[in-house]
Amino acid sequence: MIKRDLVIVGGGPAGLCAAKVALDAGMSVTLVERFNRLGGQLIKQTHKFFGSESQYAKTRGYDIAEILIKELDGYGDLEVLLEATCVGLYPDKVLTIYQDNHYFKYQGKSVIIATGASEKVLAFENNDLPGIYGAGAVQTLMNIYGIKPGSEVVMVGSGNIGLIVSYQLIQAGIKVKCLVEAASKIGGYLVHASKLKRLGVDILMNTTIKRAIGKEKLEKIVTVKLDENWQEIKNTETEIKTDALCISVGLSPLHQLMSMAGAKMLDVSELGGLVPKKTCDYETTIEHVYACGDVTGIEEASSAMVEGRIAGLMAAKHLGFKHPKAFELEETLNNQLCVLRQGPCGEKIRCGLKKAGEIND
Amino acid sequence: MRIKEHPILNFDHTVKIQFSYNGKAMVGYKGDTIAAALFDNGVRHFSDSVVHKRPRGLYCAIGNCGSCYMNVNGEENVKTCLTLLEEGMKVSSAISEVNDD
Secondary structure: OEEEEEEEEOOOHHHHHHHHHHHHOOOOEEEEOOOOOOOHHHHHOOOEOOOOHHHOOOOEHHHHHHHHHHOOOOOOOEEEEOOEEEEEEOOOOEEEEEEOOEEEEEEEEEEEEOOOEEEOOOOOEOOOOOOEEEHHHHHHHHHOOOEOOOOEEEEEOOOHHHHHHHHHHHHOOOEEEEEEOOOOOOOOOHHHHHHHHHOOOEEEOOEEEEEEEOOOOOOEEEEEEEOOOOOEOOOOOEEEEOOEEEEOOOEEEOOHHHHHHOOOEEEEHHHOEEEEOOOOOOEOOOOOEEEOHHHHOOOOHHHHHHHHHHHHHHHHHHOOOOOOOHHHHHHHHHHHHHHHOOOHHHHHHHHHHHHOOOOOO | OEOOOOOOOOOOOOOEEEEEEOOEEEEEEOOOEHHHHHHHOOOOOOEEOOOOOOEEOOOOOOOOOOOOEEEEOOEEEEEOOOOEOOOOEEEEOOOOOOOOO
16 A cells, blocks of 8 residues: 555646645645546636636636646656546545556545546437537547537537537537527626627527437437426427537536545535535545545636645645645635635525535625 | 647647557547547447447547447457557457346
């Protein structure tokens, strides 16, 4: 068994930021990543981030990934495991890591879970036909591998991912036939929706997918209009020819490791589903096991980075490691989170965190 | 089909990698995962559902959903969306029967 001060599961924005702060505090750190490179989903994000400078506003997602990875250069006490999957977490902070056909046992004095989230599916007839993808999968194919996912794409969901991926499809020279949204209001930032409208994309409100048609792969979809009670309106079914349907109806936290370890979990719909109960120090109900980023509630990468830094700082603090700027950093980071969650766009997350008992306003 | 021109990104599709899918010769590029190369070669049907044998395609492409499990060099249930393509790989969609019990 390999013993470390801290084992972090997930090399995305939250995990990378947690590693940096913990290393600065003098901890020995192992960072476990399932993919063959670090960066998580930032590596496929070609859009420039919003927010403030401390969260790399105006910088493209994949460039932010590069910055975060470079920040980890030169630390002797960092071990990065790539193409390594954490398949087990136990209450004594033992982790089972699967890499290259072997199982390895690690034990951390602290563990930070930063596994992120997975894309939700939508229920309709034939929703498992090849040609129906998560919007993130389409983004991966286009922006990482340079592959066209289809010739005529239909997007479902007008949240920021649906809007941004639609725009990126057009940038890659792929036709977006229409965007379908079940609600009567655009879910994401209007600035993204306006961009699509200007490019001639039809945005169909109060509309959902009734069924998919195709033998071995998707050929057509049937849409249907919804009334104000989300009920289908008769005689409004429309057939649309398409070879790629992108589903962008939200994300759910990848909670499995914490559920497995027996951490207390809460079901909070505003946070995306099952999330670990945690203190304001990001500690779960298992002592010295922390969680940060999308796994604690679906938000933007900007807040995942800040949460990662706080979790790293707290993991160090609770084991007596002293970060040179611990005091000011703690205050600054908590302030940054408050700012990120301000305003109407932060209402859902504020409400979710309140339900989870983390903020009391 | 590969993206030839992009306003932001540059793709390096110069180093070719030969592999086979169900015995058929295919070409991918350095940096591709197996799933990406298969997709580019027109493969959409990646696996079959366990009970009803319904065709399954790529869904999440980042290792969460399990729709792209295939047999690679004789090893079953390989997540093709996470595994890098290597020269001479033998990829097949054949899997053993799963016992429902």
